[in-house]
Amino acid sequence: MQNHLVFTVIATDRPGLVERIADIIASLEGNWIESSMARLGGEFAGIVRVGIAAERSDELVELLRKLSDDGIDITLRSDKTGEEAPKGTAAHLDLVSQDHPGILRDITHVLSKQGVSIEHLETSVAAGSMHGEALFKASADLRLPVGLDPADLSDALQETAGDMMADVNLVD
Structure with a gap:
């Protein structure tokens, strides 16, 4: 039987961080299933989901937690x-x-x-047009609850967007 472990990782960014984690998972014959990782303000942060044989789960958790000795903080969430x-x-x-x-x-x-549930969210602030104003950009994958009409959500978003002079586009 396989367990699926979800954990977060955060550390000061440096080469080899992902390799260290991937090496531990592979050494126990675990499978790296999905992840989302980024460098933010000099820190490296991510969330990872792996599959591993149930009898090796505790060993994986122990090895990942030992990475904190090297400044790599791992938090098991699931x-x-x-x-x-x-x-x-x-x-x-x-x-x-x-x-x-x-x-x-x-x-x-x-x-x-x-x-509505947010399944994936990315945000950034970038230089705008020739006037140099900063622009906030967000991109999100959403999951609407059963019974919510996307048009109704779009209307609610457009009302709020109008109040803050934002351009919002919802595609279902």
Whole structure:
């Protein structure tokens, strides 16, 4: 039987971090299933899901936790044996706005109020047009609850986007 372990990793960015983790997983014949990792402000952060034989799970967790001796912090968040199939409609959200505090709070408030789950989110702030204003950009993969019409969610998002002069595009 296989266990699926989900863990986070954070460390000061340096070459070889992913290799160290991948080496530990492979040495126990574990399977690196999926991950999302990035360098943020000089730190390396990520979340990883692996599959491993149930009898080797504890050994993997122990070896990963020992990485903290080298400044690589691992936090185990799950050890489920399977994965639930997502329910509801998938949608994608793109947002661009002149940067100011509270953009993500306002958009995620609408999503939360509608019962929408964020499956993947990427944000950034980049230089804007020739005036040099900073632009906030967000891209998210969403899971709408069963029964929520994407058009209704789009209307709610557009109302909030209008209040903050943002361009929001929802594609289902």
